[in-house]
Amino acid sequence: MIDLSALPSLRESLETHGLLANKGLGQHFLLDLNITRKIARLAGPLEGRMVLEIGPGPGGLTRALLEAGARVVAIEKDARFLPLLNTLQEASGGRLEVHLADALKVDEAVLSAGEPASVVSNLPYNVGTALLIKWLTGPWRPQSMTLMFQKEVAERIVARPGDDAFGRLALIAQVMCEARIVMDAPARAFTPPPKVDSAVVRLDPRSDPPEPSRVAAMEAVSQAAFGQRRKMLRSSLKALGGADLCEAAGIDPTRRAETLSLDEFLRLADARLQRAN
Ligand code: SAM
Numbered sequence: 001m002i003d004l005s006a007l008p009s010l011r012e013s014l015e016t017h018g019l020l021a022n023k024g025l026g027q028h029f030l031l032d033l034n035i036t037r038k039i040a041r042l043a044g045p046l047e048g049r050m051v052l053e054i055g056p057g058p059g060g061l062t063r064a065l066l067e068a069g070a071r072v073v074a075i076e077k078d079a080r081f082l083p084l085l086n087t088l089q090e091a092s093g094g095r096l097e098v099h100l101a102d103a104l105k106v107d108e109a110v111l112s113a114g115e116p117a118s119v120v121s122n123l124p125y126n127v128g129t130a131l132l133i134k135w136l137t138g139p140w141r142p143q144s145m146t147l148m149f150q151k152e153v154a155e156r157i158v159a160r161p162g163d164d165a166f167g168r169l170a171l172i173a174q175v176m177c178e179a180r181i182v183m184d185a186p187a188r189a190f191t192p193p194p195k196v197d198s199a200v201v202r203l204d205p206r207s208d209p210p211e212p213s214r215v216a217a218m219e220a221v222s223q224a225a226f227g228q229r230r231k232m233l234r235s236s237l238k239a240l241g242g243a244d245l246c247e248a249a250g251i252d253p254t255r256r257a258e259t260l261s262l263d264e265f266l267r268l269a270d271a272r273l274q275r276a277n
Pocket of ligand 1: 056061
């Protein structure tokens with residue numbers, strides 16, 4: 001195991017470099033290595049694996065990922081952290097690469113040099129959902145994702161049909177992946193503490209995800225259905241075929257979006273594709 005104990009503590013490193021959190025970049029740091037080690041365990045096994053870490057910041061989670069044996073490609077938007085991350089890079093025995101970039105714009109396939117890689121991150125809250133959608137629907141697919149979100153967002157990702165939080169995010173996440181909350185993190189675990197609690201979600205891609213055309217049709221249906229979630233499907237889906245579309249999919253048109261299962265949404269997507277052909 002790599003020994004990073006000679007490095008100054010995260011708190012000391014932040015002080016030495018005069019670094020204060022920038023809230024505009026969603027900066028809430030995990031400075032307790034017991035917490036970051038737990039996240040690395042939940043993301044594991046990591047020995048010899050490639051991990052993309054978004055927003056390493058001062059590098060608390062990065063240290064834990066390196067200790068667990070991962071090769072880490074870190075993408076950080078805030079240049080102020082580079083000197084601190086360079087020190088970690090020197091101690092990493094060649095297992096840490098740092099890129100100064102916006103994670104929304106990077107090409108993960110290029111950064112991972114075509115190798116399979118997992119994503120592990122204490123995500124910046126302001127772009128967390130957009131990044132998740134990118135990895136769920138984009139051309140590059142991670143091997144697994146272990147991601148810290150605001151608790152409310154985590155609950156929207158794992159919500160089941162019938163739950164109040166069940167909506168478009170749960171649908172796309174669960175059609176593409178198995179998704180579960182694996183850890184709760186109270187606001188006091190972060191420096192500075194955010195206003196709300198957080199949770200870590202682990203997402204493991206399904207071995208037989210639907211074709212991109214079915215996913216796109218499902219997204220169109222769910223956008224319309226959840227756009228007017230209190231209405232019956234025959235009216236919320238009117239522009240896409242309303243009651244006829246529901247009947248073609250074998251679904252009662254008087255039902256509402258939040259009661260439909262993942263499979264029923266895919267049946268509506270298939271009916272929509274058939275009508276379009
Ligand atoms: N990983 C560190 C930790 O756990 O202590 C920091 C997590 S902090 C919640 C989010 C990090 O993401 C910050 O370092 C922030 O600068 C960075 N960040 C924000 N927006 C980003 C973006 N679009 N691309 C890459 N990094 C970003």
